[in-house]
Amino acid sequence: MTREEYKNIAQACRSEIRKAKSHLELQLARDVKRNKKGFFRQADLDETFSVLPRRTDVLLMSPWLAPIVWEGTFNRDILNAQYRQKNSVVGVATFAVKKYVRFIEGFLGSANKFFLSGHRVNFYLFTDHPEKVPSMKLAPEKRLFIIPVQNYPRWQDISMNRMDIISSHIRSCWRYEVDYLYSMDIDVQLFEHIGVEIIDTLVGTISSWQYTEPRENNSYERRQESRAAIPSGEGDFYYAASFYGGSVSEVYKLTTACYKGIMEDRASGIEAKWHEESHLNKYLLYHKPTRLLSPEYYWDEELIRPRIVKVKRLSSVHKDLKEVRF
Amino acid sequence: MVEPGPPGSSGGDSHDGKTGGVKGYLTKRHVYVMGCTTLLFSTVYVWYMSNGTSSKVSYIMSNTQDLDDFHKTKQPRMTYTKPQILKPSRSDVLMMTPWFAPIVWEGTYNSEILNEQFRRRNVTVGLTVFAIKKYVVFLNKFLETAETYFMVGHRVNYYIFTDRPEEVPKVPLKEGRNVVVLQVQNYPRWQEISMRRMELISNFSQQQFINEVSYLVCVDVDMRFTDQVGVEILSDLFGTLHPHFYAAERQSFTYERRPASQAYVPSDEGDFYYAGGFFGGTVMEVYMLTKKCHEAMMVDKANGIEAIWHDESHLNKYFVYYKPTKILSPEYLWDDDLGRPEILKKRRFLALPKSHAAIRNK
Numbered sequence: 001m002t003r004e005e006y007k008n009i010a011q012a013c014r015s016e017i018r019k020a021k022s023h024l025e026l027q028l029a030r031d032v033k034r035n036k037k038g039f040f041r042q043a044d045l046d047e048t049f050s051v052l053p054r055r056t057d058v059l060l061m062s063p064w065l066a067p068i069v070w071e072g073t074f075n076r077d078i079l080n081a082q083y084r085q086k087n088s089v090v091g092v093a094t095f096a097v098k099k100y101v102r103f104i105e106g107f108l109g110s111a112n113k114f115f116l117s118g119h120r121v122n123f124y125l126f127t128d129h130p131e132k133v134p135s136m137k138l139a140p141e142k143r144l145f146i147i148p149v150q151n152y153p154r155w156q157d158i159s160m161n162r163m164d165i166i167s168s169h170i171r172s173c174w175r176y177e178v179d180y181l182y183s184m185d186i187d188v189q190l191f192e193h194i195g196v197e198i199i200d201t202l203v204g205t206i207s208s209w210q211y212t213e214p215r216e217n218n219s220y221e222r223r224q225e226s227r228a229a230i231p232s233g234e235g236d237f238y239y240a241a242s243f244y245g246g247s248v249s250e251v252y253k254l255t256t257a258c259y260k261g262i263m264e265d266r267a268s269g270i271e272a273k274w275h276e277e278s279h280l281n282k283y284l285l286y287h288k289p290t291r292l293l294s295p296e297y298y299w300d301e302e303l304i305r306p307r308i309v310k311v312k313r314l315s316s317v318h319k320d321l322k323e324v325r326f
Numbered sequence: 327m328v329e330p331g332p333p334g335s336s337g338g339d340s341h342d343g344k345t346g347g348v349k350g351y352l353t354k355r356h357v358y359v360m361g362c363t364t365l366l367f368s369t370v371y372v373w374y375m376s377n378g379t380s381s382k383v384s385y386i387m388s389n390t391q392d393l394d395d396f397h398k399t400k401q402p403r404m405t406y407t408k409p410q411i412l413k414p415s416r417s418d419v420l421m422m423t424p425w426f427a428p429i430v431w432e433g434t435y436n437s438e439i440l441n442e443q444f445r446r447r448n449v450t451v452g453l454t455v456f457a458i459k460k461y462v463v464f465l466n467k468f469l470e471t472a473e474t475y476f477m478v479g480h481r482v483n484y485y486i487f488t489d490r491p492e493e494v495p496k497v498p499l500k501e502g503r504n505v506v507v508l509q510v511q512n513y514p515r516w517q518e519i520s521m522r523r524m525e526l527i528s529n530f531s532q533q534q535f536i537n538e539v540s541y542l543v544c545v546d547v548d549m550r551f552t553d554q555v556g557v558e559i560l561s562d563l564f565g566t567l568h569p570h571f572y573a574a575e576r577q578s579f580t581y582e583r584r585p586a587s588q589a590y591v592p593s594d595e596g597d598f599y600y601a602g603g604f605f606g607g608t609v610m611e612v613y614m615l616t617k618k619c620h621e622a623m624m625v626d627k628a629n630g631i632e633a634i635w636h637d638e639s640h641l642n643k644y645f646v647y648y649k650p651t652k653i654l655s656p657e658y659l660w661d662d663d664l665g666r667p668e669i670l671k672k673r674r675f676l677a678l679p680k681s682h683a684a685i686r687n688k
Contacts, residue, residue, distance in 0.1 A: 056417040063409050063436035064443065065558065065652075067426040075424035078649070082425065197426070211411045233405050288439070291426070308412070 058294070058308050062236065068206070068292040069197050071311045076195050080118075083196040089120045090199070091178035091248075093166050096127045096186045097151045097158050099324045103187045103317060105134045112138050114190035114313070122178055125186075126165060155325040159241075160262050160276045167255035175248050182245030183255075185316070187324075188298070192313040200291035202246035202254070204239040204284050208295035208303055211237065221278040226270050227261035228278035230285060239284050241277035243298045243314065246290070254283050406436055419669050423597065423653065429567075431655045432671040435558045441479060444557040450481040451560070452539035452609075454527055455547045457486060458512045458519050462493040464547045464678065469497040469505070471551035475674070480557065483539055487526055520602075521623050521637045528616035535609050542612040545675070546603035553657075553674040561652030563607035563615065565600035565645050569656040569664055574599070582639040587631050588622035589639040596646050602638030604659045604675065607651075615644055 001009075053060075055072050062068060092115070096104050108123065115121060120141045126149040127133060133146055149165065152158050166183060174181060180199055210218050218238040221228040245251055258279040265272060272278035299305065299315040414421070415434045422428055453476065457465050469484065476482065481502040486494055489512040499505065510526055513519050527544060535542055541560050571579055579599040581591035606612060619640040626633060633639035657670060661677040 053414075053417060053420050056414055057412070059409060059411050059414050060421045061415070061428055061434060063406070063415075063434075064439045065428040065430070065435050067422055067428065068411075069426075073422060073424070074426060078425045082649070206411065215408045231403070234403070236409055237411075288443070 062288070062292060064288050066288065066290050066292055068294055069297070070294045070308075071296060074197050076193075076197065079196045083119070083199060086179075088179040088199070089122060089177065090116055091122045091124060091174055091181040093124045093126070093162075093169070093181060093183045094186045095149070095158070095162055095165075096125060096129075096133075097149065098128065098155075100186050101127060101129050101132045102324075104132075105136065106189050106317060107184075107186050108136050108138070108144070110190040112136070112142055114193050116195060117193060119196065124169070124174075126162075156271065156275050160259075163255045163259040163262065163276050163279070167252060167259055170248055170252040170255070175252070178248060180245060181248050181251045182243065183241075183251070185242040187317045187319060188242065188314050189317055190314050192296075192311050194297065194313050198245070198291070198293060198297070200246060200289075202250045202284075202287065202289045203244060203291045203293060204237075204280075204289040205243040205293040205298045206295055207238045207240040208298060208300045208309075209238070211295055213238070219274055219278075220281055221272045221274070223270065225268060226272050226278070227264050228272040228282045230282055235281075235285060236288070237292065239277075239281050239289075240298050241274075241280045242316070243293065244280065244284075254280070254287070257283055404438055404442065406438060419655070423649070425649050427561075427649065427651050427653055429653045429655055430558050430658070431669075432657060437554070437556060437558065440557050444480060444560065447540075448481075449541065449557070449560070450483060450539045451477050452483045452485055452535050452542045453477075454485045454487065454530075454542060454544045456519070456523050456526075457488045457490075457494070457547050458510075459489065461547050462488060462490050464549075465493075466495040466497065467550050467678070468547055469495065473497065473500060473503070475551035475553060476555050477557065478554070485530070485535070487523075517632065517636050524616040524620040524623065524637055524640070528613055528620055531609050531613040531616065536613070539609060541606060542609055543606035544604070544612065544616075546677075548678050549603070549659075549675055550678055551674065552676050553672045555658065555674050559606070559652070559654055559658065561607060561650070563611040563648070563650045564605065564652040564654060565598075565641070565650045566604040566654040566659045567656050568599045568601040569660050571599035572656050579642075580635060580639075581642055582633040582635070584631065586629060587633050587639070588625050589633040589643045591643055591646055596642070597649070598645075598653065600638075600642055600645050600650075600653075601659045602635065602641050604654065605641060605650075615641070615648070618644055 055070060058068070058070055060068055060070065060073055067073075092111070094107065104125065104127075108125075111123070117139070118141065121143070123138075123142065123144045124147060125133065125144060126147045128149055128151040130146050130148050136144070138144060147169075152161065162183065166181070170181065182198070182203075215235045216232065218235055220230040220235055220238070222232065223229055224231075244254075246254075258276055261279045261282070262272075262276065295309050296311050296313050299309065299312045301315045301318055305312060409415075416431055419431055420429055421431065421434055428434070453472065455465075455468065465486065472482075472484070478500075482504075484503070484505045485508060486505060487508050487510050488494060489510060491507045491509050494505070494507050497505070508526075508530065513522060523544070527542070531542065543559070576596050577593050579591075579596055581596055581599070582589035583593070584590060605615070607615070619637060622640050622643070623633070623637070635642075657672045657674050659675050659677075660670065660673045662673070663677075666673075
């Protein structure tokens with residue numbers, strides 16, 4: 001072929017390639033753009049929206065418009081997409097003191113699988129036996145920090161001092177490391193995914209024991225001498241101290257206030273009925289949570305699960321209280 | 327969304343690189359500039375969002391002050407019926423979106439608790455309204471009814487955008503409430519006036535509102551308040567369900583359906599159809615919304631297209647991808663021509679009857 005012909009063919013090829021490339025780039029750019037927004041593609045939802053309610057058997061929102069998280073009321077894909085834009089880190093504070101070290105493996109193993117899967121989490125494990133912590137392989141976005149802590153003779157004191165420890169750790173280092181902080185009991189296991197639906201400014205879990213009880217039967221501290229006292233005729237829900245959290249600043253305020261109440265009670269020679277849980281309930285009555293977790297998020301395994309609790313996400317582990325606490 | 331237009335003919339080549347039906351007269355330079363602006367905008371947005379979280383952290387130490395007062399100050403006693411887990415407050419309507427935005431209906435909230443929360447924060451609310459040309463006639467009724475029903479007991483600034491400041495009526499105001507008249511230009515077409523609201527709100531948010539109020543509520547002026555519109559509506563970003571479409575299927579929403587427009591929403595996307603006449607949020611969120619909508623409208627203008635429902639179309643597009651944190655039920659924007667369905671327990675903000683032809687182009 002002549003040089004001329006070759007040139008023409010080459011030019012034609014090049015321009016075809018250029019066209020294809022620019023078309024491909026445009027497609028790519030559009031796809032990337034689309035995928036970003038594609039999180040919100042509603043095509044995956046099996047039903048389109050209307051104003052009909054999804055669950056009519058339970059209360060979905062508190063009177064101060066804080067959502068109550070129940071299965072079937074939220075779309076985790078949308079929430080994940082919103083959460084990823086914020087690039088946040090979540091911290092979990094948990095305590096394994098004395099015999100409670102036996103629960104570490106079950107907790108960490110199930111949390112690694114089911115807790116905020118795919119998102120960054122720092123587990124802060126406080127223990128008086130750091131050598132007894134089993135070595136565990138965690139998912140890449142999960143990290144474990146083992147922090148030695150002293151134990152106390154009384155299990156009630158161990159429980160109540162958690163507030164002080166959390167408060168001082170937020171002040172000294174966690175506020176630089178995490179955006180949200182959750183306090184969880186160690187003697188639990190996760191059975192279902194707990195995801196970003198729990199992330200909000202101040203989050204409390206409704207206790208699985210008392211959610212149907214009228215106010216008078218809730219185990220609030222009622223003795224006026226205690227700092228945790230809630231007058232009769234007041235109270236929204238009974239919150240479980242086994243799982244609460246929120247933004248670092250809100251949890252700081254909560255734990256500091258609760259521990260202050262605990263110290264003042266000690267000085268007065270009184271101890272609240274349910275220890276730090278009583279103080280937590282008082283705090284959350286006057287500083288209402290911005291999101292509430294249904295009993296799905298902390299289920300006491302001694303109870304028979306009713307129909308309204310469709311999913312058991314986190315449940316206490318069966319144990320002999322007398323044996324493990326003393 | 328400000329999308330750069332399709333690349334026009336690449337470089338200076340003679341052959342056609344045009345795509346679709348849009349006149350591809352945008353050169354590479356235009357695309358580059360628009361791309362940079364978008365990048366800059368989104369960088370600022372991302373920076374703001376990340377700063378938003380970490381800046382809260384630095385307040386930890388200063389906020390320990392109110393901890394000391396926690397036990398000393400007597401918390402106001404509030405007695406109300408205990409919320410019941412097994413008794414939903416309303417079972418006839420959707421109370422919450424799948425992304426946990428409450429949908430505000432009568433019976434779902436306790437005003438006393440909410441009022442106490444907002445008063446503790448000493449919140450000031452800005453209400454923006456546009457009375458251009460003959461629309462000034464609506465101001466009297468609007469302001470009078472707002473005094474009776476809007477954010478009662480809280481501090482309010484009424485921001486009245488008008489081209490006829492001398493015609494703004496002097497309505498007696500309760501304590502803690504002010505009228506601020508902002509003089510602006512008018513436009514020949516009513517569609518233009520409607521759309522320019524976005525630009526004006528975004529400019530004034532940045533220059534003035536951010537220093538004066540915590541929340542902005544942006545509404546139409548040809549309305550009257552007939553029942554309580556209070557702090558239950560306030561959230562980071564909220565929109566209102568359009569009274570015509572709250573029960574409609576997604577495909578029948580009157581989103582802009584032409585891909586050439588920036589307001590385009592595909593037929594399998596979209597959660598709700600929101601009304602252009604009632605939206606709001608924190609000043610920062612409203613600023614971002616109005617800025618984005620205004621920019622999108624300018625891009626459309628440059629491309630020679632106008633969205634089917636003007637600023638409302640762009641608002642709806644924004645809400646598909648930046649979901650509101652709270653949604654107001656049609657109780658908050660109703661037209662009596664639509665009757666009184668069962669689910670509507672209250673009508674709080676009603677359209678006034680008016681002759682559109684007479685009022686719009688004078």
